[in-house]
Amino acid sequence: MDLHLQDRVVVVVGGASGIGLACVEQLALEGARPVCWDIKAAPEQSTIPHFEVDITAPATLLRALEATETQIGPIFGLIHAAAVGSGKFGFPFTNLTPDDWKTVLNVNIMGMTHVAHAVAPLLRDRRNGVMIFLASVAGQIGSQTDPPYSASKAANINFAQCLAKDLAAHSVRVNTICPGMVRTPLNRSVWQAWHDAQPENQRQSYDEWAGAKVRTVVPLQKWQEPSDIANMAVFLLSDRAGSVTGQTINVDGGFVMHW
Helix, strand or coil: CCCCCCCCEEEEECCCCHHHHHHHHHHHHCCCEEEEEECCCCCCCCCCCEEECCCCCHHHHHHHHHHHHHHCCCEEEEEECCCCCCCCCCCCHHHCCCHHHHHHHHHHHHHHHHHHHHHHHHHHHHCCEEEEEECCCHHHHCCCCCHHHHHHHHHHHHHHHHHHHHHHHHCEEEEEEEECCECCHHHHHHHHHHHHCCCHHHCCCHHHHHHHHHHHHCCCCCCECHHHHHHHHHHHHCHHHCCCCCCEEEECCCCCCCC
């Protein structure tokens, strides 16, 4: 299926690792021109244009925006995949303190806000473009494993809907993808803390414990891979999804089902 993404410039925020990197790689396979914005350095031997940004510092975003437009070309699409968790097991929520929330909310909510304010006006004025934000099924179910992360992902979903309504009249589409159980460093940081909280006499290895949990709670009984999320993101960027906006689409093996 030709997705008609040839030579379209797509910024992937958080594209140096995990799901973001998978998006970069899939975009390149489709003939698009991905650009990575990330606080991390570019992966070794990567040939993808890379600009270091801190999404909590708007000035770095504006510098990357100008450099991308000048050096690569006009931005058509955005995939926002940058996020952090608290790194702690949050059940009950009193395991955490209010201070454990601050960085998560600043990165995940204000970071998304800064990115939207930087990129959306360009797409609006050109009356063309697509924005995709990665949230999480945790933002839909009140996941107790990491309450700050869950709350921030719920905010991401809601803000993306606001953006979709604001920008629809300007022919700009906005959607949210909610990954389920994906083996990434972010997932591991919280699940490892959860695993370590199990009683010593019942403790399995992390891989055994996590694998059993996925088989129990995910109807398809398997982990999702970063490439699964990337495939959906690339489709939503394409003209094949030209009537899809304001939607929250789960790629989660059936973990959360809507009607």
